[in-house]
Amino acid sequence: MTDSAPLAVELRGITKRFPGVVANKDIELRVARGEVHAIVGENGAGKSTLMKTLYGMHRPDEGQILLDGREVVFKSPADAIAAGVGMVHQHFMLADNLTVLENVVLGAEKAHGIGAAARARIVEISDSYALGLEPDTLVEDLGVGDRQRVEIAKVLYRGATTLILDEPTAVLVPQEVDELFGNLAELKREGLTVIFISHKLDEVRKVADSITVIRRGTTVGTADPRTTTAKQLAELMVGAELPTPQTRASTVRDTPVLQLRGVTVAGQGTRPAVDGVTLTVREGEVLGIAGVEGNGQAELVDAIMGLRPLAAGTVVLGSDDISAWTTRARREGGIGFIPEDRHRQGMLLDAPLWENRVLGHQTEAPAAKGLFIDRKASIADTERIMREYDVRAPGPDTLAVALSGGNQQKLIVGREMSAHPRLLIAAHPTRGVDVGAQSVIWELLKDARAEGMGIVLVSADLDELIGLSDTLVVMLRGAVVATLDPGQVTPEQLGGHMTGAVTDTPAGAA
Ligand SMILES: Nc1ncnc2c1ncn2[C@@H]1O[C@H](COP(=O)(O)OP(=O)(O)OP(=O)(O)O)[C@@H](O)[C@H]1O
Numbered sequence: 001m002t003d004s005a006p007l008a009v010e011l012r013g014i015t016k017r018f019p020g021v022v023a024n025k026d027i028e029l030r031v032a033r034g035e036v037h038a039i040v041g042e043n044g045a046g047k048s049t050l051m052k053t054l055y056g057m058h059r060p061d062e063g064q065i066l067l068d069g070r071e072v073v074f075k076s077p078a079d080a081i082a083a084g085v086g087m088v089h090q091h092f093m094l095a096d097n098l099t100v101l102e103n104v105v106l107g108a109e110k111a112h113g114i115g116a117a118a119r120a121r122i123v124e125i126s127d128s129y130a131l132g133l134e135p136d137t138l139v140e141d142l143g144v145g146d147r148q149r150v151e152i153a154k155v156l157y158r159g160a161t162t163l164i165l166d167e168p169t170a171v172l173v174p175q176e177v178d179e180l181f182g183n184l185a186e187l188k189r190e191g192l193t194v195i196f197i198s199h200k201l202d203e204v205r206k207v208a209d210s211i212t213v214i215r216r217g218t219t220v221g222t223a224d225p226r227t228t229t230a231k232q233l234a235e236l237m238v239g240a241e242l243p244t245p246q247t248r249a250s251t252v253r254d255t256p257v258l259q260l261r262g263v264t265v266a267g268q269g270t271r272p273a274v275d276g277v278t279l280t281v282r283e284g285e286v287l288g289i290a291g292v293e294g295n296g297q298a299e300l301v302d303a304i305m306g307l308r309p310l311a312a313g314t315v316v317l318g319s320d321d322i323s324a325w326t327t328r329a330r331r332e333g334g335i336g337f338i339p340e341d342r343h344r345q346g347m348l349l350d351a352p353l354w355e356n357r358v359l360g361h362q363t364e365a366p367a368a369k370g371l372f373i374d375r376k377a378s379i380a381d382t383e384r385i386m387r388e389y390d391v392r393a394p395g396p397d398t399l400a401v402a403l404s405g406g407n408q409q410k411l412i413v414g415r416e417m418s419a420h421p422r423l424l425i426a427a428h429p430t431r432g433v434d435v436g437a438q439s440v441i442w443e444l445l446k447d448a449r450a451e452g453m454g455i456v457l458v459s460a461d462l463d464e465l466i467g468l469s470d471t472l473v474v475m476l477r478g479a480v481v482a483t484l485d486p487g488q489v490t491p492e493q494l495g496g497h498m499t500g501a502v503t504d505t506p507a508g509a510a
Contacts, residue, residue, distance in 0.1 A: 006069030008033040008162055008193040009054065009085075014063035016049055018402060020394045023049040025217045027063070031162075031210075036184055036194045038204040038225075041214035042237050042434035043406025044392045047197045050214070051164050054195075055087045056080035067162070086160030088151045090167045094139045101135035104154050111157065125156050129186045144293050145176035149183065156192075163187065165196035169203055170431060171293055171460055174495040181207045199434055201230040213237055234435050251284035252470050257423045257454035258304070262313035265299045267478065272311060273299040275478035281423065281454040286445070288469030288486065289458045292498050296478035297458045298340060301427050304456070305337055306330050307345075317423065331360060336421030338412055338429050340458070346412045349401040353393060354382040356400050357415055364419060385414035390437060406433040413441055417448065424448065427458045442468065462491040476500050 011029040024046045031037045039047050052058045056074030064071050067083055074080045094103050105118050112118040119135050126133040131149045155163055169177045184194055198204050211223040213236045258281040267273035274296045281287045291297045302308035306327040314323045317333055339345035347356055358367035358378050366377035382396040389410040393403050409432055430438045459465050466486045474482040474497040482497045496502035
């Protein structure tokens, strides 16, 4: 980075306050044109807030934003887009029933209309950045990696020269991560600037040209990915060592906690979403379920929790056939649930943390007091969870909406583990949490397993799946297509099974 060339993006002294929280304080960020710049920091450090400020979703209370050396003031994302700043959100915002072309053009018809010129521009974008997009493909027929490329194309179509990506690899399998990094290299080669948020420090080191570390709302420094180890980065972020999920001593007992027999769940079309799944989880066993998003894992979890009807098959908890039980009866029967979509299933965003603490657990300690909720005990226990799980928030009365994503997740994990279920359904338990909190959650899952809890772990983090599971199954198009020994399989092999590239079960499979 030379002093003479103006920086693509420079943030000077950015401060952003929310009621009771200073989310960003005096942030300094310097991003050179044509570089890939990573932003790392623990949960609640202020990364999303900073990116939302740069994208015009928040107005900073103090500080300046400079693009190419000139100060800008954004009143809305439209202003940011007009100035060449685009954002690819972690949750895609595409319409499934429309084509790639329609999705890209939607809302930007002014640029090149909706006809031949628009098509030509999309083809040109796809070719020059090697995105491999077909304008007429329906988005519903695309995999996760391609959908992400459509989102990137959307932003480029709107003229972005600086792209912000929010945890872009969280939903990708290793092969797709490599493809995305290839795309980023193309963007860079063409002189575009990429800023991305990530919790995966190995990836950050692999793909970033420079790194800014944020801690508790402020910049603590920049790091050179070529000379900084993942461990040093983690220490800059949280002052802790990088954890590993490795667990090998088996604690699996003979008693089954959960048995699925031929579980089938209807899908949207003719093909079932879950297709005759038969599985057993024993006490002290972690059963890992791998799969590319959208291959029936979510529906299988819903079926176990009674959130979706069975088209065929049975669900047995211990020795009870619970196929017809309500979700509440299943929870009271000893199933803990860490849902994938915490905003839809696990949390009331407009309620205080202590109410979220007792959500779904109203009939047990510490909440239950006759017919009423014991508010005092609930608040005290919320404080305990906040301490033990390092939930960073002003207090138990804080509304859940004011917490960063990772801190919301820690509260849910704390709540579910506190009920000591005999079976835990954990869907992406560490998604969005930083390395420090991740190691805490891994340790807690391992302890619970050692004490005999059966755990169904659905995760897109292959290291987590391989490291924590006693048995690994792969789901593809609703069916279990492979059963693997986590001690033998590499993330690459697992990724191959997940995409259907590998169909034979390798030697050493369970
Ligand atoms: N709309 C809001 N209202 C109140 N507080 C907020 C709001 N948005 C964020 N915060 C607070 O600002 C701080 C920074 O949150 P932010 O989401 O930027 O963190 P983050 O680094 O992106 O975290 P994560 O890795 O968990 O996503 C947190 O303390 C959070 O609770």
